[in-house]
Amino acid sequence: MSIRTLDDLLAEGVSGRRVLVRADLNVPLDKQTGAITDDGRIRAVLPTLGALVEAGAKVVVCSHLGRPKGAPDPQFSLRPVAGRLGELLGAPVHFATDTVGDSARSTVADLADGQVALLENLRFNAGETSKDEAERGAFADQLAAFGDAYVDDAFGAVHRKHASVYDVPPRLPHVAGRLVLREVEVLSKLTSDPERPYVVVLGGSKVSDKLAVIEALLPTVDRLLIGGGMCFTFLKAQGLEVGTSLLEKDMVETCRNLLERSGGKILLPVDVVVADAFAPDAAHDTVRVDGIPSHRLGLDVGPETVAGFTAALSPAKTIFWNGPMGVFEMPAFAAGTRGIAEAITKADAFSVVGGGDSAAAVRALGLDESSFGHISTGGGASLEYLEGKALPGIAALEN
Numbered sequence: 001m002s003i004r005t006l007d008d009l010l011a012e013g014v015s016g017r018r019v020l021v022r023a024d025l026n027v028p029l030d031k032q033t034g035a036i037t038d039d040g041r042i043r044a045v046l047p048t049l050g051a052l053v054e055a056g057a058k059v060v061v062c063s064h065l066g067r068p069k070g071a072p073d074p075q076f077s078l079r080p081v082a083g084r085l086g087e088l089l090g091a092p093v094h095f096a097t098d099t100v101g102d103s104a105r106s107t108v109a110d111l112a113d114g115q116v117a118l119l120e121n122l123r124f125n126a127g128e129t130s131k132d133e134a135e136r137g138a139f140a141d142q143l144a145a146f147g148d149a150y151v152d153d154a155f156g157a158v159h160r161k162h163a164s165v166y167d168v169p170p171r172l173p174h175v176a177g178r179l180v181l182r183e184v185e186v187l188s189k190l191t192s193d194p195e196r197p198y199v200v201v202l203g204g205s206k207v208s209d210k211l212a213v214i215e216a217l218l219p220t221v222d223r224l225l226i227g228g229g230m231c232f233t234f235l236k237a238q239g240l241e242v243g244t245s246l247l248e249k250d251m252v253e254t255c256r257n258l259l260e261r262s263g264g265k266i267l268l269p270v271d272v273v274v275a276d277a278f279a280p281d282a283a284h285d286t287v288r289v290d291g292i293p294s295h296r297l298g299l300d301v302g303p304e305t306v307a308g309f310t311a312a313l314s315p316a317k318t319i320f321w322n323g324p325m326g327v328f329e330m331p332a333f334a335a336g337t338r339g340i341a342e343a344i345t346k347a348d349a350f351s352v353v354g355g356g357d358s359a360a361a362v363r364a365l366g367l368d369e370s371s372f373g374h375i376s377t378g379g380g381a382s383l384e385y386l387e388g389k390a391l392p393g394i395a396a397l398e399n
């Protein structure tokens, strides 16, 4: 089955037509100031938006930001993203203060050819993420009313069966945007006979999402290195005390099972940096994993772990990395992420970094982006792609 592309749509002519673009503008924000700390995901969608603007389309962009619970929540407003997007495009972006309400309707109606509007956060509406098909469908109807055609350029969200990625395409002529095509092209290199050793590094905080992927990845990889918030459920499964670290209690048994069946492919931290609190200035120490005090939480992997992971990465020919090794946003807990990122760049391997925060970490730590083979905008999305799963957002474009 083939997917129509943005070029197909441009060839038909879009001047004066309303084009609804699903982007992944889920950028990290500073918790105190609300400022955008990394605009990589905004930049990544510029090729698609720029081409549509140039061709004279009325461009209606929609996205989620964070995980609000189906109702407006000011801390997750896309307004700052509209400002940054306008700066990068060199023209103001019209911001609708709701997603499918009066503000959205009038903002879209007032768009001139070649102008761009951004709707408020899709996840302020329960219909976006609902498991109920009818509820999602009703929301998709409202979104689809804003477009004469639909472009999916939200690679980071193609693994979500959500209204804007899964239910809108059947309602409008639909194509894949430039970012989605590029991501799939590069990631397909990792699924078709990757050069070995093939090493995958996992971390981050979306533990329950990603634990499910490990099972599917295990048979295809040579080593699986696990750090970040992800490692504590595994350490617990080994019978260790993890204090108040991030822990997915329901998954401890699954992790025990995975460890038993992994044939030694899974490598876990041997030391971690533990702190009194989840705060930049919290008192902290490095301890061995069998010495985590019950009142402290692990916020980074330790130097011995970095050395062990580096040794496992150095012979690799293919590397995929998703999820920071620690809370890299706080300098006291950034050394593990930096160490692993440096080890990846030093290996003579084709390396892919995936995930909004992992990509942000590479840039925030001042690492040379060009020393990675590819920096993907999607963490969960790229992992599920590697798993060989049909991704709802891609499948919807195929039909």
Ligand SMILES: Nc1ncnc2c1ncn2[C@@H]1O[C@H](COP(=O)(O)OP(=O)(O)O)[C@@H](O)[C@H]1O
Binding pocket: 203, 204, 205, 206, 207, 227, 228, 229, 230, 246, 298, 299, 300, 322, 323, 324, 325, 326, 327, 328, 329, 354, 355, 356, 357, 358, 359, 378, 379, 380
């Ligand atoms: N030990 C830890 N405890 C809590 N959070 C962690 C830990 N290690 C990493 N993190 C957090 O994980 C977040 C990124 O996780 P995730 O969203 O899964 O990654 P990505 O966006 O790259 O897919 C970062 O904000 C980082 O601070």
Ligand SMILES: O=C(OP(=O)(O)O)[C@H](O)COP(=O)(O)O
Binding pocket: 024, 026, 066, 067, 156, 157, 160, 206, 354, 355, 356, 357, 377, 378, 379, 380, 381
């Ligand atoms: O940040 C994202 O995914 P990622 O952290 O796996 O890279 C995407 O924007 C998807 O967000 P979600 O995991 O809240 O659906």
